[in-house]
């Protein structure tokens with residue numbers, strides 16, 4: 117066993133003296149101690165600690181994805197770090213219930229002492245958003261100002277710098293664009309996939325037209341629905357249309373990366389594509405859990421302050437509800453389900469390609 121010259125003491129290691137003396141209720145300072153302010157402070161501090169860990173995990177994954185090559189082993193590392201983040205997020209959503217044991221009337225005992233401080237000024241929260249890839253153009257103005265205007269000059273600098281760094285979204289997009297399997301030996305994914313989709317759409321059309329049980333009116337309605345489906349596919353097959361949607365901010369993921377993400381989803385059963393598939397799924401989980409937190413926080417705020425403005429000065433509940441839909445980062449990855457086709461309709465992979473996508477071991481008979 118390693119010889120330790122100074123035995124580590126629990127309280128010192130965790131710096132508990134500092135940590136546990138960092139709760140200073142404002143109500144007590146004003147000579148009107150409010151019992152629930154301690155809960156309010158500790159819940160916020162717990163959030164900030166978890167935010168710190170999320171940043172630590174995101175930072176490490178961003179580092180793994182920087183550069184022109186991602187070692188296959190690192191996909192597994194990224195998957196386990198994202199899984200850790202999603203578990204933390206579930207805890208963060210649940211934690212709201214602890215705060216809700218405080219009633220709106222109890223909150224009013226100390227709320228006025230907090231002006232103009234607000235969770236809106238959480239620098240770590242902004243760093244997480246920017247590291248994930250929330251774009252400045254997506255953000256709403258806040259009191260007619262940028263989202264960072266209400267924090268100190270030093271914090272503004274930190275937030276502005278994080279806007280300029282490569283985000284997880286960008287790095288994953290670049291990684292997808294480098295996927296070697298889109299054109300691999302004699303297999304060309306995009307034309308094969310397109311032919312399979314066209315066959316499915318033609319089958320659907322024939323089924324509608326030849327169904328003896330449906331009326332002309334019903335057929336018309338079904339054909340209209342099919343046309344909508346065809347239009348969705350047309351927008352993904354035509355790169356120029358896809359780029360127009362990107363220009364209009366209705367899509368974000370590049371065409372090449374979209375092709376690769378679809379390939380990964382459709383051929384996820386091939387061993388080499390399974391971890392990339394888990395990674396893409398975790399990005400969707402992560403985004404969805406953030407959206408859930410935003411929604412849950414907004415509901416809590418509604419219940420706590422009704423339609424009053426926030427301590428930070430926003431329209432409170434209404435501002436927060438609007439962020440729920442607007443502040444998604446990996447929406448394009450969620451939309452991919454529109455373009456999935458059943459396994460039975462997937463183009464068969466050539467044997468040589470299949471071999472390259474699988475793990476094959478041979479055992480010598482004399483061993």
Ligand code: HEM
Pocket residue numbers: 159160163164215223233234235236237238241413416417420421425426427428429430431432433435436439
């Ligand atoms: C009684 C409890 C709470 C109330 C009434 C409340 C209220 C609000 C309001 C009204 C806003 C909008 C900005 C403003 O005008 O102030 C806001 C934003 C925010 N709050 Fe809370 N909050 C509470 C608890 C929390 C907790 C526990 C956290 C955890 C860190 C938190 C984090 C945030 C964040 C990050 C924002 C910015 C959201 C965005 O801009 O998208 N809040 N909060």
